[in-house]
Amino acid sequence: MSNRPVPVEDYLTEFYWEGVKKEQLLIQRCQLCGHWNHPPMERCPKCGASELKPEPVPLRGEVFSYCVTYQSRISGFEDQVPYLVAIVKIDTLPIKIALNLLNTKPETVHIGMPVNIIFEQRDGISLPQAIPRKM
Numbered sequence: 001m002s003n004r005p006v007p008v009e010d011y012l013t014e015f016y017w018e019g020v021k022k023e024q025l026l027i028q029r030c031q032l033c034g035h036w037n038h039p040p041m042e043r044c045p046k047c048g049a050s051e052l053k054p055e056p057v058p059l060r061g062e063v064f065s066y067c068v069t070y071q072s073r074i075s076g077f078e079d080q081v082p083y084l085v086a087i088v089k090i091d092t093l094p095i096k097i098a099l100n101l102l103n104t105k106p107e108t109v110h111i112g113m114p115v116n117i118i119f120e121q122r123d124g125i126s127l128p129q130a131i132p133r134k135m
Contacts, residue, residue, distance in 0.1 A: 003075065003076040004076035004077060004080075004122070004123075005074065005075070005076055006122065006123050006125055006127070007125075007127075012039075012040040012041065012042065013039070013040055015028075015040070015054040016040060016054070017125075019054065019056070020119060020125075020126045020127070020128055021125075021126055023119045023126070024056050025056065025057050025059060025090075025097075025117055025128060026054035026055065026056055026057070027054065027055060027057050027090075027095055027097075028040050028041070028052040028053070028054055028055075029052065029053055029054075029055045030044035030046065030047060030049055030051065030052055031049070031051040031052070031053050032044070032047055032049040032051055033046050033047040033049065035047065036093060036094060036095045037052060038095055038096075038097055040052075057090050057093055057095060058090055058091045058092060058093070059116060059117040059118075060090075060091040060114070060115070060116055060117070060133065061088040061089050061090045061091050061097075061114075061115055061117065061130070062088065062089055062091070062112050062113060062114050062115060063086045063087070063088060063101070063109060063110065063111055063112065063113040063115060063130075064086075064087045064088060064089040064096055064111065065086070065087040065111065066084055066085065066086040066087065066101060066109050066111075067084070067085050068082050068083075068084055068106040068109075069081060069082060069083050069084075069085065070082045082106055083100065084100065084101035084102075084104055084106060084109060085098060085099070085100055085101065086098070086099055086100075086101040086109070086115070086130055088115055088117070088130050097128075099117065099128055099129055099130040100127075100129045100130065101115065101129075101130045101131070101132075102118075102120070102129050102130065102131050103131050103132065104131070104132055108132075113132060114132070114133040115130040115131060115132055115133050116130070116131055116132075116133045117129070117130055118130075118131055
């Protein structure tokens with residue numbers, strides 16, 4: 001068991017974590033205007049509607065942006081440095097999500113790098129992570 005922090009679900013993110021348990025990435029979509037909404041909110045930021053429904057999205061994307069952390073100030077990550085956090089643009093959709101980028105050396109990461117989204121088991125929960133996609 002690691003001492004790394006894990007996310008805590010709440011009423012807005014419950015659907016997201018239920019999907020992750022089933023190895024699905026569920027993102028809110030407004031049923032009135034079609035706007036994709038992440039992170040979850042009570043109302044659509046585009047039209048203000050409250051008719052938001054979780055929908056599955058592809059488990060593929062590309063690195064939109066990233067950072068390399070060389071000094072961890074977060075308890076539990078000290079032995080993980082350097083580690084990568086990437087903003088991943090989901091394939092075919094206007095959605096970006098922050099994920100850890102695993103199995104990658106910092107010098108090999110680049111904008112546009114294709115990735116797959118996987119689910120890592122840690123401390124009794126499943127966490128979405130990104131790994132490089134083999135071409």
